[in-house]
Amino acid sequence: MNQYSMVIQWSEEDQLFLVTIPEFVERVVMPCTHGKTREEAIRRGEEVIEMYLEAWQAEEEPIPAANVFQIPEVRLAKTG
Secondary structure, eight states: OOOOOOEEEEETTTTEEEEEOGGGTTTSOSSOEEESSHHHHHHHHHHHHHHHHHHHHHTTOOOOOOOOOOOOOOOOOOOO
16 A cells, blocks of 8 residues: 555544545545544545545546655763
């Protein structure tokens, strides 16, 4: 699977976990799926990512680039 981001947020109003895919926000209505549990929301989010990628590829549309997040290296100094 491609490395796309997913934001999982609890909706008190809907009583569901809502899924947003930041890289797709300009092309897909968000939230794009949901789940009763966090695990279900993640699974459905992964399915949505694959579905859109396959559809865009089949229609020869541009594929959004996955965001790459880098965590900076932190060095701790020894004390004492």
